[in-house]
Amino acid sequence: MEQLLSLSIFLAFGLGFVFFSLIVGRLVRPSLPGREKNSVYECGEPTIGSSWVQFDLRFYIVALFYLVFDVEVALIYPWAVIFRDFPTEAVILGAPFVGLIIVGFAYEWQTGSLDWVRSAVNTSLRATRDNSMAHLARRDPEILQDQRARAGADTGQS
Amino acid sequence: MQDIISCLQSIATPQLIAHVIVIMVIANLMLGGCAYLILLERKVAAWTQDRIGPNRVNFSFGLVSLKSKHFGLGQALVDGVKLLVKEDYDPPQVDKILFYLAPVFAVGTALVGWAIIPWGGLMQWGDQTLVIAAADINIGIIYPLAIGSLAVYGVVVGGYASTNKYSFLGALRATAQMLSYEIPMSLCVLIIILMSGTPRAEDIAVLQAAGGLHHSWNILFQPLLAVIFFTCVLAECNRAPFDLAESEQELVGGYHTEYSSMKWALFFLGEYMHMITGSAMFALLFLGGWDLLPFLGALPAVGGIGLVLLKFAIFAGKVFFLLFVMMWIRWSLPRFRFDQLMRLAWRSLIPMTLILLLASGVIVYLRLSPWYFLLANIAVFVGGLFVGPLLPQGPPVNRRVPLAGSRFSPLVEVAAKG
Numbered sequence: 017m018e019q020l021l022s023l024s025i026f027l028a029f030g031l032g033f034v035f036f037s038l039i040v041g042r043l044v045r046p047s048l049p050g051r052e053k054n055s056v057y058e059c060g061e062p063t064i065g066s067s068w069v070q071f072d073l074r075f076y077i078v079a080l081f082y083l084v085f086d087v088e089v090a091l092i093y094p095w096a097v098i099f100r101d102f103p104t105e106a107v108i109l110g111a112p113f114v115g116l117i118i119v120g121f122a123y124e125w126q127t128g129s130l131d132w133v134r135s136a137v138n139t140s141l142r143a144t145r146d147n148s149m150a151h152l153a154r155r156d157p158e159i160l161q162d163q164r165a166r167a168g169a170d171t172g173q174s
Numbered sequence: 175m176q177d178i179i180s181c182l183q184s185i186a187t188p189q190l191i192a193h194v195i196v197i198m199v200i201a202n203l204m205l206g207g208c209a210y211l212i213l214l215e216r217k218v219a220a221w222t223q224d225r226i227g228p229n230r231v232n233f234s235f236g237l238v239s240l241k242s243k244h245f246g247l248g249q250a251l252v253d254g255v256k257l258l259v260k261e262d263y264d265p266p267q268v269d270k271i272l273f274y275l276a277p278v279f280a281v282g283t284a285l286v287g288w289a290i291i292p293w294g295g296l297m298q299w300g301d302q303t304l305v306i307a308a309a310d311i312n313i314g315i316i317y318p319l320a321i322g323s324l325a326v327y328g329v330v331v332g333g334y335a336s337t338n339k340y341s342f343l344g345a346l347r348a349t350a351q352m353l354s355y356e357i358p359m360s361l362c363v364l365i366i367i368l369m370s371g372t373p374r375a376e377d378i379a380v381l382q383a384a385g386g387l388h389h390s391w392n393i394l395f396q397p398l399l400a401v402i403f404f405t406c407v408l409a410e411c412n413r414a415p416f417d418l419a420e421s422e423q424e425l426v427g428g429y430h431t432e433y434s435s436m437k438w439a440l441f442f443l444g445e446y447m448h449m450i451t452g453s454a455m456f457a458l459l460f461l462g463g464w465d466l467l468p469f470l471g472a473l474p475a476v477g478g479i480g481l482v483l484l485k486f487a488i489f490a491g492k493v494f495f496l497l498f499v500m501m502w503i504r505w506s507l508p509r510f511r512f513d514q515l516m517r518l519a520w521r522s523l524i525p526m527t528l529i530l531l532l533a534s535g536v537i538v539y540l541r542l543s544p545w546y547f548l549l550a551n552i553a554v555f556v557g558g559l560f561v562g563p564l565l566p567q568g569p570p571v572n573r574r575v576p577l578a579g580s581r582f583s584p585l586v587e588v589a590a591k592g
Contacts, residue, residue: 021185022193022309023289029197030285033205034278034440041258041436054266056338057431067339075350078516082353085524086323089360093316093373096364100371103539114535118528126566130520132513 077129088117192297192304200293200308201285208446209250215501216249222505254439262435265336272335277433277440280328284447287321290314291454292376293489294482295464296475305376306482314373318455319360322410326352328444329412329419333429344428347512348412348419354519355409355416361527362403365534366392366459369547379463385471388544393460394468395544398551399530400460402523404496407452409519411445414504418512453496457489464489521565522558529554 056063092113099106124130213228220227231248234240264273294306311317326349333345369392370378382391393400409416420428427433430441457463464485466472473485510518533550 019311026197030282045259046261049263067337067342071346075346078350085357096368132516
């Protein structure tokens with residue numbers, strides 16, 4: 017009761033401060049909107065398209081990993097509190113959880129989900145480690161055919 | 175009438191009054207302190223770059239003429255007034271409700287995050303012991319983590335509602351960054367709970383302040399963990415070298431590009447409050463809270479008003495030192511690249527904290543001396559140096575990526591030969 021009461025007083029104080037500071041300035045500050053001032057701030061360039069575009073899927077995957085990890089960690093907190101008092105039971109009950117985190121993490125690492133830069137190899141910027149055509153052809157045989165066709169077209173023209 | 179008075183008396187216990195006093199004193203201290211932290215930040219930047227920094231504005235404010243410049247201390251107040259009277263326009267394309275809600279989220283969560291920090295330890299009041307903190311919640315140090323996770327909403331909502339591509343990208347980056355560093359941070363807190371056996375903030379401080387060889391500051395037992403925690407605090411505050419959310423060269427201002435005047439100031443205030451909360455958490459978990467010196471047990475756990483004030487001064491001194499270190503780091507280190515940032519979190523901090531969690535569990539299970547924690551920390555650090563390069567690396571990111579068929583990667587000749 018006391019805990020909740022002091023927390024809610026605290027929360028009320030915080031929200032009161034925020035709204036006070038937002039409202040009190042309204043009385044003294046000027047308001048002079050203009051056409052250019054109201055445009056989207058993109059360095060003076062006219063805006064192209066909406067900004068609510070589809071974002072990179074990697075951000076979504078990070079959020080998923082976070083969710084899995086943080087829920088696991090949140091479940092372990094009570095376990096950590098009683099660990100000293102009931103060590104054997106805690107080990108038996110907690111080992112699957114901690115094991116799951118570690119095995120899952122090793123799996124993520126192994127599958128390469130933790131790499132932020134992972135798509136550079138297979139995009140239109142086709143990169144090769146030794147920059148050789150044979151290596152490239154191993155990845156994507158069609159490139160070799162494209163290149164041959166293009167070379168053939170070039171010689172045919174000349 | 176009698177009922178109302180007795181009802182009030184039952185609610186307004188000395189403990190609650192102590193809570194309210196702490197809330198009023200420290201919240202106002204923090205709000206004022208944030209303004210002067212910004213001035214200090216500018217001064218530190220100036221010293222780092224061999225400049226003088228703001229030193230002109232004194233307390234005359236153009237009303238009276240004063241000879242002394244007061245080291246430019248008037249700057250913070252003048253900046254506050256400026257932010258209050260600046261034009262605060264809402265761009266017409268924004269989502270109005272969310273646009274107003276985002277700074278409220280940002281500063282509200284930062285403001286209530288430090289509620290459990292025991293600034294003054296315990297106080298003897300008659301036959302009661304009062305906790306000198308804003309709230310004495312039994313989940314203790316898990317509470318700031320929960321509130322800290324909510325701070326992500328301020329950033330996300332602000333970036334989404336602005337309808338600006340820079341804001342949106344900055345919000346995405348900030349989200350990924352804050353989420354990634356939340357995991358090692360919560361694991362650090364988990365390890366501290368594991369070794370202390372309690373989540374209550376005051377108990378953790380008392381344990382570290384008990385004195386003797388087996389109860390000392392946690393930074394001496396877990397130095398690696400302390401470094402990891404401090405890194406995570408920096409990343410959670412979006413501070414340099416982790417300020418990718420607002421990297422000026424790429425994203426203008428990041429998620430607060432479209433904000434102006436007081437709403438922008440609230441975002442800024444939220445960042446500085448997060449710094450204070452993060453420093454206070456670090457001081458509590460690793461630097462013994464209000465303890466004066468390790469090993470000595472110089473201060474008793476419970477005392478009168480004088481002791482409370484002394485403890486508060488020590489705690490505030492530690493927080494101030496940590497804030498200074500944060501500024502020092504900001505103006506000394508260059509910014510990380512985003513893939514480096516993610517690699518640091520996912521490939522070094524998280525595995526290290528997971529292994530430390532296992533090692534700490536074993537040490538607590540076997541009831542060994544806490545100095546084995548130090549041994550485990552050194553072992554994990556040295557082991558990481560040797561094992562790290564052997565683990566799966568992922569594609570190299572720093573090599574030149576040749577465009578097939580460009581003049582740097584002449585594929586046609588090779589193809590003709592093959």
